[in-house]
Amino acid sequence: MGGQNESMSDSFAERLLAWFGERKRDLPWRKNKNPYHVWVSEIMLQQTRVETVIPYFERFIARFPTIHDLAEAPEADVLKMWEGLGYYSRARNLQAAVREVQASYGGVVPSDAVQIATLKGVGPYTAGAILSIAYDVPEPAVDGNVLRVMTRYKLLYDDIAKAKTRVRIENILRPLIPLQAPGDFTQALMELGSLVCVPKNPKCDICPVAADCEAKLAGVQSELPVKTKAKQPRAEFRAVAFVQRMIGGERKFLLRRRPEQGLLAGLWECPHIEHDDTQTDIPLLSEHCAAEYGIPMQRSERMPDFEHVFSHIHWHLRVYRFHVDDEFHGNDAKHVGVDGLPEHVRWVSVRELGDYTLPLVFSKIIRQGVSV
Ligand code: SF4
Known part of the structure; x- marks a missing residue:
């Protein structure tokens, strides 16, 4: 017609x-x-x-x-x-x-x-x-x-x-x-x-x-139609830690919960920090995980990079896999949650992942991390 x-x-x-x-x-x-x-x-x-x-x-x-x-x-x-x-x-x-x-x-x-x-x-x-x-x-x-x-x-x-x-x-x-x-x-x-x-x-x-x-x-x-261009999203460089360890014979990785307000509020993710593109990010990530979660990080290796574009921010994510010594038991007294971690941080296995809501980019990172 x-x-x-x-x-x-x-x-x-x-x-x-x-x-x-x-x-x-x-x-x-x-x-x-x-x-x-x-x-x-x-x-x-x-x-x-x-x-x-x-x-x-x-x-x-x-x-x-x-x-x-x-x-x-x-x-x-x-x-x-x-x-x-x-x-x-x-x-x-x-x-x-x-x-x-x-x-x-x-x-x-x-x-x-x-x-x-x-x-x-x-x-x-x-x-x-x-x-x-x-x-x-x-x-x-x-x-x-x-x-x-x-x-x-x-x-x-x-x-x-x-x-x-x-x-x-x-x-x-x-x-x-x-x-x-x-x-x-x-x-x-x-x-x-x-x-x-x-x-x-x-x-x-x-x-x-x-x-x-x-x-x-x-x-x-x-x-038509006429549409003024929205501002380009601001580039943000972030280093991500995919931290893994064996607990009770099961491989687990570290997730933290985002704050209740703001971007991706309340969702779970791998720890990450912002860095400027000139900084060497591995020591910064290690320091962050030691200071915030009481976790001594060991060997690390680079994983593929990821990107995620929000309406106003463009994340460039450089991802590292970190291993934590099996001897580590995570009982730092300043932390009070499960496994001696802060309340908003957990060791999670693939089996348990269904209980946590993750932004798509972190689901991809974890899928990549556990595939090796
Ligand atoms: S411009 Fe759109 S509304 Fe007009 S004739 Fe073409 S398809 Fe139809």
């Missing part, structure tokens, strides 16, 4: 909905209009591809089928189910918000635009998505896909990195939302952005709204 063959007398919404009816993907969160499921899917889909989200969503909903289940779950379980998806504050905010829904709204996601906007992690986009998709409230939900489609369709050179552009597009969309199908309209616009009006080489020849798309008519669709 080509856009050019569509009747111009059909409205934008009618053409879009007809296309969506035929082409929409069968996604697990489209099986019903459960507001909690819509909410979880929308949070997971932020900065993450649909294909990646599908298995996470299915596992998450199987483990926490209702708001009550998620509200009551220990945070560590929630983070474990989120492991590898990144941006862990999304999971924390989701649980905090779900607890709020449980406490203040009897476990029912509010269908009121003002109430829903007060929930943690629920911005204008997520609020619009839940209200329209789950409750058929005629509220716009403007994400990156919708910004792209609409700036092209309306030939707008506004910078989509700016919040006021989102507000402008919301105002353009409001009168276009068909009252009989706000949820389908929201999903159809997003679907058009994901499948047809894609960032590079939009597929205008199969687009249902091509006949009156102003960017297409002007032949400038590839110039």
Whole structure:
């Protein structure tokens, strides 16, 4: 069905909905209009591809089928189910918000635009998505896909990195939302952005709204949308210690828990320190582990380097394997946790790893470390 063959007398919404009816993907969160499921899917889909989200969503909903289940779950379980998806504050905010829904709204996601906007992690986009998709409230939900489609369709050179552009597009969309199908309209616009009006080489020849798309008519669709470049992430050089020893005939490695606030809050990782690229990092790492954990480090060997890019930091990780003498028993009096380690540090075997939530890059480092 080509856009050019569509009747111009059909409205934008009618053409879009007809296309969506035929082409929409069968996604697990489209099986019903459960507001909690819509909410979880929308949070997971932020900065993450649909294909990646599908298995996470299915596992998450199987483990926490209702708001009550998620509200009551220990945070560590929630983070474990989120492991590898990144941006862990999304999971924390989701649980905090779900607890709020449980406490203040009897476990029912509010269908009121003002109430829903007060929930943690629920911005204008997520609020619009839940209200329209789950409750058929005629509220716009403007994400990156919708910004792209609409700036092209309306030939707008506004910078989509700016919040006021989102507000402008919301105002353009409001009168276009068909009252009989706000949820389908929201999903159809997003679907058009994901499948047809894609960032590079939009597929205008199969687009249902091509006949009156102003960017297409002007032949400038590839110039839009305008987006100012985000700042490059700052480079940070870190030396990582994969510290291993035998305990009770089992190989274990050292993990520490990150602080409760800030980057990757509360997740587990191998110890690491920042260094400038000119420093010799092995003595610094050894000193760190001796001073912080009371562990005398011995032989070391270089492992492959790793990298991880956050939105604002680019980690360059130089990784070393350290061996700890079997004679060491770790009973330094200043440490009070398990094995004489500080409370936030553990010796962990591969078998026990399932109890700990790790950022993806440290899962990779440990997989590499235990493969030898
Ligand atoms: S740019 Fe092309 S794909 Fe995008 S809305 Fe216009 S006609 Fe459709």
